[in-house]
Amino acid sequence: MSNDPLLQPFQLKHLTLRNRVMTTSHEPAYPEDGMPKERYIAYHAERAKAGVALTMTAGSAVVSRDSPPSFNNVLAYKDEVVPWIRQLTDACHAYGCAVMIQLTHLGRRTGWNKGDWLPSISSGPHREPAHRAFAKIVEDWDIARVIANFADAAERMKQGGMDGIEIEAYGHLIDQFWSPLTNALDGPYGAFSLETRMRFGLDIIDAVRERVGPDFIVGIRYTADEAAKGGITPEVGLEMAQVLKATGKIDFFNVIRGRVHSDPALTDVIPLQGMASAPHLDFAGAVRAATGLPTFHAARIPDVATARHAISAGLLDMVGMTRAHMADPHIVRKVMEGREDDIRPCVGATYCLDRIYQGGEALCIHNAATGRELQMPQVISPAETRRKIVVVGAGPGGLEAARVCAERGHDVTVFEAADQPGGQIRLTAQSPRKREMIGIIDWRMAQCAARNVRFQFNTYAEAADVTALAPDVAIIATGGLPNLELFETCGEAAHVISTWDILSGDVKPAGRVLIYDESGDNPGLQAAEMAAEVGANVEVMTPDRSIAPEVMGMNLTPYLRNLQKFGVRLTVAERLLGVVRDGNQLAATIGTDYSDFTKVQHYDQVVVNYGTRPLDDLYFDLRDGSSNGGQLDHDAFIAGGPQALRVNPDGAYQLFRIGDAVSSRNTHAAIYDALRLCHVM
Template sequence: MRNAFPNLFSPLKLGNYVLKNRIMNTGHAAHYQQGDGTPSDAYAWYVRERAKGGAGIIVAGHTVPVYDGQLSLSLTNYSDKQSAQFKKMADAAHEFDTPILAQLGHRGRRLMDSGAYHGRAIVAPSPVPTPDFSVPMVMPHRLTIPEIESIVDSFGSATRRLRECGYDGIELAVGMDYLIPNFLHSNGNRRDDKYGGATMLERMTFLREVLGAIRNEMGRECLVGIRMYDDLADFSLQLPEFVELAKILEKEKLVDYFNMWHAITSIPKQGRAHWPSYYFEPGAFVHLPAAIKAAVDLPVVGAGRMDSPGIAEQTLASGKADIIGMAKTLIADPHFPNKAKAGRVEDIRQCIGCTQACVGHVDIGLGVGCIYNPVTGREEVWGEMESAAVPKKVVIIGGGPAGMEAARVAAERGHKVTLIDRGTRLGGQVNLVMKTPKRDSFEEIILWFERQLPKLGVEIRLKTEATVDSVLAENADEIIVATGSTAYMLELDGVDGPNVFTARAVMEGKAKLGNRVVLFDAVGRGEGATVADYIADQGHQVNIVTGLEKLAPDMPSPTRHHLLEKLMGNPAVTITPYTAIFEITEREVEAYNVVTWEPTTIEDVDSVVISAGGIADETLIEPLRNAHPSVRVIGDCFQPRDIELSITDGHKVGREI
């Protein structure tokens, strides 16, 4: 498969640089920063792995050139004291001859949530708050001319520091209702001084001054690009306006390239498009760079679910972009470029669009990870795989996520591995997850392991029931138990009735449901909401009841918002939060409000589905421990959790043996 992707791996002149390929690791919120926004060592290791993996150019995450509060949501570069950490990132990229840019921007009046206060000044060209009612409204401070000039200077100072740290250029963020689009759009800019005006051309004064300050510090030998975001909102800039802006910037020779993306992340309907999940098809956003490319001659970056080298190659060949931007794709597999170039497409961990550990981590304040690549975020300690000092015989019981990853890592380190599972296919509960609507991409997790394990010499025994005697008869040096969990049934009155089923039984095809179904979600992760979606798609009426404040709060926001829109738009679905059940009868469910304790009766119920996760299957653990000196327990049979943590368990134990 040599040269299978000739456009993707052709060089490109970008300013005074020549990129070795057309893959850009686009700037994204990797969230490996300290409280004030100073990058941590983990960020440098994260960058290094993507440079090592073959990216043609890297853009670090959004960086604010002023102090951004005690809990900064972005990287910040406001002081020389931060330079040592930024230099580590530049050095990490340059170790593999990969240019690295910093993305600079200013959040202005924009809020993500109320936590955005914490010492940050909320400022704007005019005293106009964002008319986005999905976050708290805050009246911004109207910037004075001296304050505007100070912000312009801060962009120059940050650029100087970054140049001194070795950065190859700056990408300026223009969009997402940040400060620069506030100046460019008439909604946010109602000034009558030199920074205002009736047209966008007149309102460009601030942008020109910022770009001038950046170019003055970077010089003509380094790169200056601009990432534009179609905000998909009439109170901010949209694609047609960015087409006109790109023409002006090219004519005035202010930038070296354009990068076109979209969506304000705080708005539920739009934010999910900024971090596109499996609800969007691969390559779904090529119209964005194509619109800019049709208007300018400078190179244009296109991004958005570029999950395979084939999609990337097709986009380049069709002339819709010059560079392919990848964020989640390289979170899932930072070595995607090198593998694709070598023709090892089957070895690529393809992003499945789940957003579980990338955006899902950022949602809860963690650095990004990947649902089935546990090295992401742990590059410093797990970036290299060392061979085992003494090869051993390893038997693993259970071929779910934990068992598959333990087998893969142990085999890669040189151990002789046998993997035993009672099912007809590897994957454990992933086989159920992928049956729920829009989540067929989860099968790629299983497919990837089905490709990798045989290559590594793992002996796979399916349809085999492991017993204590049969496992001991293998004479293994190490035994790993990864037998997973069984569905947990809540201890409520009436749960032993013939009309009550677990969510897992529904997906296993073991539940005969009537027309009117009550699904009680006691966990708040994806199981309850997605199984409810599945049941509704089968034509049933579903009342989703949960004692939590909202449905599935622990799902990652992009997939959750898509799912909520579908459920809310289905007249056969009702969502009832703040409500718990305590008794189930033949035709009724007795419930109560968890705040007021007010009881209520849900009538005319045909079936009840309980979504309460699993309980560890510990059947083999103690008998094996009593008979063998080295038995390790991983995954759901240690504690029922999720795919990501089970795979992390398996990876860890595979390295420890």
């Protein structure tokens, strides 16, 4: 038996949890037709296999038809969910992992123009800013119906073999009753007192407990402090905890602090890179100390040291490491094996959650196997035949290719033109609040070092350098260079600089600066932030109808907080058409896609963010000597199968290019290119 606090078992009612690590309820948006099918099961089973004690599924499973999925949620109101839940629980139980599910009615935290086109319902008239739907104010028959729906759904989960359920009471309908900010009702469920506000949730708990019996585990996730004027205060939150405990029907608390009604509020509840780690941990510990009930919590607990402290200090009984397990599902196994330094770090990029809230599926920015467990391996298997691999470029894609090939047992050499690895991530990490991004590079460099990958830095590789090593495979991961062209015009814009110039520090921003953001991704806003911080008068302009649509809500929050603090002007729906010198200034001609309107404005600097152009000369120099002519078998690539095209019998090597050397995309795309190409190489 280990002495590690994280590896101690925990007794929750009749259920023995094998250690203190869990993944809290979250919706990766993998269901199909509202059911947790093969992909969903494989995702949770991978983490169960790797040692997590409790996987809390769904975020959340919806109990009513007028709670249509906001994030491709599991539909707990359908009887057909039961056999799929059974398959999910069986798959996790087979590895000794307990499984629970979170049940909810979203209330106003959804829309009306989806699913069955029923109006959303809530306890007040105001729409939630994040989901923009004005809800119908609940009637008494709605209340009775939803209470019954919760009980029905809980029974289905018990029939499906779940070890317990967690009732979701923060941000969703129950919390909308509980919060003074969102309850505008009269009558027995009205806003008059804590007792009347809590009655709806307590009635749900009563109905659920009556349906599932005394032995089934029932917990609740609730906000014990809304951290908002007029909302639930810490004192009220602790009083609520005592009321819930006094029912005798709640087996655990999962404590939240804050609100989730808007992107900024959500970002404070679930902090991302550059924000404090575990900011609500001590508060969760205070709830545990005041109530004595088993207490769970998760909010940016990204590393084993913080998780271990949460348990050893008696702040939590079970510690949630949810995003961390998206980055590395094998955390617990590596702790058990004394390999903590081998854990792939969560860098707090929150690409996972931002994609969900944008209507996509959860993906980790630098673990491309997460969510793709049916096609991509989380653990690389050795190859039958050792091959010689040359990778050109030590950015995230090139390093992933080198890592995976080395894990396969191949002989790997990496050429890099710069004096250190990282590519564009090294530029990103120049901003203090984005420094954690370098963990993507540092982890891969450590993995490569452990597998004897050879690096040649300060080497601008040419074709002869590659062929001199007589490789079996050459992988071009040279990335791209800033694109300074303006949309559908000939040649580069005159007198402009790139965001790279600002991020690298090669050009010091000064005076009136225009950041012209055609791409709508991070470099534009990051350059604007850096320019504003040193005193420049900054305007961010985009031809799009919104600022930085590729950045997405949670990551947009810290940018906007900083840009607004410095008075940065945000201009939408205007297009840069050209730049000429006018004395000591630059005269920018500006138009719009919506009309023939144009104007001229003057700036001291014009900075263009329009993606990258592939740095692909080496690829084309090597193509004729390759056996595949540089071709990629798309069917095999998509299926995760080996590349076997041979169009040139005289070719001496296979040749591939990945990441921005193909086209301007993002870090995840480059890493995914490398993984699916190399894991079968």
